[in-house]
Every structure is written in C-alpha cells, then in structure tokens.
Amino acid sequence: MRKILAFLMIVMLVAGMVAMTGCGEEKKLTVSDGILTVAVSPDFAPMEFVDTSKSGQEQYVGFDITLAKAVATEMGLELLIKPMSFEACQTAVQSGIVDMSISGYVSTPERAERFLLSDFYMPRYTDTAQVIVVKKENAGKYKTAEDFAGLSVGAQASSLQKQLSEEQLPESTEVVEYAEMEKAIAALEEGKIQAIAVAQYYGSSAIAQNPNLAFSGFSFETNAEQEQNVVLLPKGREDLAEYVNRVIARITESGEIVEWYEEAKTLADTNTAADISYDDEGEEL
Numbered sequence: 113m114r115k116i117l118a119f120l121m122i123v124m125l126v127a128g129m130v131a132m133t134g135c136g137e138e139k140k141l142t143v144s145d146g147i148l149t150v151a152v153s154p155d156f157a158p159m160e161f162v163d164t165s166k167s168g169q170e171q172y173v174g175f176d177i178t179l180a181k182a183v184a185t186e187m188g189l190e191l192l193i194k195p196m197s198f199e200a201c202q203t204a205v206q207s208g209i210v211d212m213s214i215s216g217y218v219s220t221p222e223r224a225e226r227f228l229l230s231d232f233y234m235p236r237y238t239d240t241a242q243v244i245v246v247k248k249e250n251a252g253k254y255k256t257a258e259d260f261a262g263l264s265v266g267a268q269a270s271s272l273q274k275q276l277s278e279e280q281l282p283e284s285t286e287v288v289e290y291a292e293m294e295k296a297i298a299a300l301e302e303g304k305i306q307a308i309a310v311a312q313y314y315g316s317s318a319i320a321q322n323p324n325l326a327f328s329g330f331s332f333e334t335n336a337e338q339e340q341n342v343v344l345l346p347k348g349r350e351d352l353a354e355y356v357n358r359v360i361a362r363i364t365e366s367g368e369i370v371e372w373y374e375e376a377k378t379l380a381d382t383n384t385a386a387d388i389s390y391d392d393e394g395e396e397l
Contacts, residue, residue, distance in 0.1 A: 146188075146189055146190055147189060147190050147191075147192050148180075148183065148184045148187060148189040148190070148191050148192065148211055148212075149192045149194055149209075149210045149211050150180045150183075150184075150191065150192070150193055150194065150210060150211065150212055150213065150214055151194045151195075151196055151200070151201040151204045151205065151209075151210040151212075151213040151215065152172065152176060152177065152180070152193055152194070152195060152196075152201065152213065152214060152215045153195070153196065153197060153198040153200075153201050153215045153389075153390070154172055154174070154195050154387070154388055154390070155198075155292055155293045155294060155387040155388060155389045155390075156174075156198075156215065156216050156293065156314055156387065157174060157314065157317035157318075157321075157376075157380035157385060157387055158174055158175055158313060158314075158317055158373070158376035158377045158379070158380035159174050159175050159176045159215070159216040159313070159314075159341075159376070160172065160173075160174040160175075160176045160177055160214075160215055160216065161173060161174050161317075161380060161385055161386060161387050161388070162385070162386045162387070162388045163379065163384050163385060163386075164384045164385075164386050165384040169191075169192070169193055172193045172195065173376070173379060173385075174376045174379075174380070175372050175373050175376040176214040176215060176216060176341075177193065177214075178372045178375075178376070179214055179233070179343075179359065179360075179363075179372070180193065180214050182359045182363065183212075183355055183356050183359050186355050186358060186359050187355050194209075194210055194394060195388075195390040195394055195396075196390050196391070196392055196393070196394045197269075197291050197292065197389065197390055197391060197392050198215065198268055198269060198270060198271065198291070199269050199270045199291065199392070200390075200391075200392035200393075201213040201215050201344075202223075202226070202227075202270065202344060203392075205227060205344050205345065205346055206226060206227070206346065208346060211345075211346075211349075211352060212343055212344060212345045212346075212349075212352060212356070213343070213344045214343050214344075215344075216311065216314075216341060217341055217342050217343070217344055218272045218337065218338050218339075218340065218341060218342065219232070219337045219338075219340070219342050220272065220275070223342075223344065226347075227344040227345060227346070227347065228344075228345040228346060228347050228348065228349055228350065228353055229342040229343070229344065229345070230342050230343035230344075230345065230353055230356045230357055230360060231342075231356075231357045231360050231361070232337070232340035232341070232342060232360075233340060233341050233342070233360045233363075233364065233369065234339065234340040234341065234369075240312070240334075240339035240340075241311075241312040241331045241332075241334070242272065242273060242276055242309070242310075242311055242312070242331065242332040242334050242338070243309075243310060243311075243312050243315055243327055243328070243330065243331050243332070244260070244265065244307045244308065244309050244310070244327070244328040244330050245300070245307065245308050245310055245315045245318060245319065245325050245326065245327060245328065246300070246306065246307045246325070246326060246327075246328045247300065247301070247324060247325060247326070248323070248324050248325060248326040250306075250326075250328065251326035251327065251328065251329065252328070252329045253328070253329075254307065254328040254329065254330055255328070255329040255330050256330065257280055257281050257282065257330070258282060259330070260281050260282060260285045260306075260307065260330075261281075261282040261284045261285060262282075262284045262285070263285055263286070263305075263306040263307060264285075264286040264288050264304070264305040264306055264307075265277050265281060265285055265286070265287055265288065265305065265306065265307045265308065265309055266287075266288045266289075266290050266296035266299055266300060266305045266307070266308040266309070267287055267288070267289060267290070267296070267308065267309040268289075268290055268291070268292075268293055268296065269289045269290065269291050272311075272338060273309035273310055273311065273332075274287060274289060274309070276309065276332040276334070277309045277332075280332055280333060287309075288305055291389070292389030292397060293308075293310075293314070293318075293387060293389070294387055294388075294389050294397075295389070296308045297318060297322060297325070300325070301322070301324065301325075307328060309332070312327075312331075313377075315327060316377075317377070317380040317381065317385075317387075318387075320380070320381045321381075321385070321387075343356050
C-alpha cells in the first residue's frame, strides 16, 4: 500500500512539474502580463511616424504600426509601442527591454548575427529603391556616384543607407551620420550637407512635407534582400517569430499588405503627419 501511495505521489509531482513548465512556456509566449512591447523609431514615414492630431498610443501610425497591431491581435495580446531612436530600438531588442522592433529594417549579415529575423515583407512594391535627396535647385545635378565626390551626404546611424553610401560613393565623399532624420533634413536645408541618402518611400514623404527638396536622380545598387523588410526579434524567440511570419504570410496572400501601404502613404502626406525623433530613453527630442 505504501508503495502504491508513493508511486501516486510521484505521478502527481511529475504532473505538477509538467503543468508548471507549461505555464512557464505560456508566460514566455505572452511576454509580460499580456502585453506585446514593440520598439519603433517614428521618424520614417510612411512606415512609422506620428499623427499630431492624436495622442498617446494612437499617435503612432504607419505601415509598420499596422503590422505590429496585427501581430498583437494574432497573439491575443495588448500592443505597447515604445518610441526611441533607431539605434536604441535595436539595442532594446538585444537587451530584452522590448519583445521585438518593427521599424523599416532590411536584412544585413550583421543583423542576422545579432537578431532572429522574420520572413521578408515588401509593402511598397514600386518604392524599393535606395536614393539620394538634394535641394530642389540641384535636382538632376547628381546622377552618378562620382558626382558626389567631395560632397557631404547625410544618412541615419546604423541604417542601410549609411552602409550603401560608405560602400558605393567615392572615398572623398563625407558620409555624415545622424541619429534622427529630422536633423539630417534640417542640415540639408541649411546647407551644412549637400544631400541625404534615404529609402525612396521615405524620400517621397520627406519631399511632400518639404517641397524645397527633390530626388537627385541617383539610385544605389541593391540586391533583392535589401528591397524588403524584416522584423527584429531576440535570438531564440522562434515562438514570437511564428506569429509574426503567420501575419506576414496572410497579409501578403490576401493583398492587405498593399492596402496598408497605400493607406500609410496617404496619411503620411497629410498636414498632421510628422517624423518625430526620440532619444534612447524614449523622450521626444
């Protein structure tokens, strides 16, 4: 009898441990108290920017914000957007401050080493080029890489555009790094630099908001991976990636991805749209 009771106690103990493990896995999946925390750098319309007519969490809008909302819904979680600088977004993912970052990222070998990357998504289709924006008076003046010899070209820190500028423009070109794109645009307008390297979709929104700017006529050479976006997740979080990839597959197949992008572009051209920069702690600059 004692042996039977002992056996039953062991079975109950093992069952309890399994149940606790199951709860632990669920806790990992639901991240933190039912909240999915996503870092964004909302100075990159139409992907992520601020609608100044709104407040709180509702002020963060754009294609990537819509994607973040869809992922949170897929997981049955509440979404919390954490605005911060572009570099800080990446650090926050690695350090576990946030669950993921959706902020117009492209896949690079360095990011593949540091993060778990989602499947590719390409919301813009016709706006995949990486280009250079100049003052309107200089539109068409710089059409080749050599035309930028001796000039100063601004680019966002830790961005694909900075990488391409350093790789493809002449050695005599000064690539100036900016933490916030607003400062790069201001420097261009003030004549401190002669150009800024940007994604074409961002350039279109910047020009719409600053009509004294224009495309230079030059485009960087890119590969297929550099023409699509990825979500950055912590290494080892395949559980989160599964949900993200499920949403990406669904919206791509249904065509919603195009609708979301067109809606974001339309909103980015309104007078309440603003590219607002934040510091590493999430304080508005």
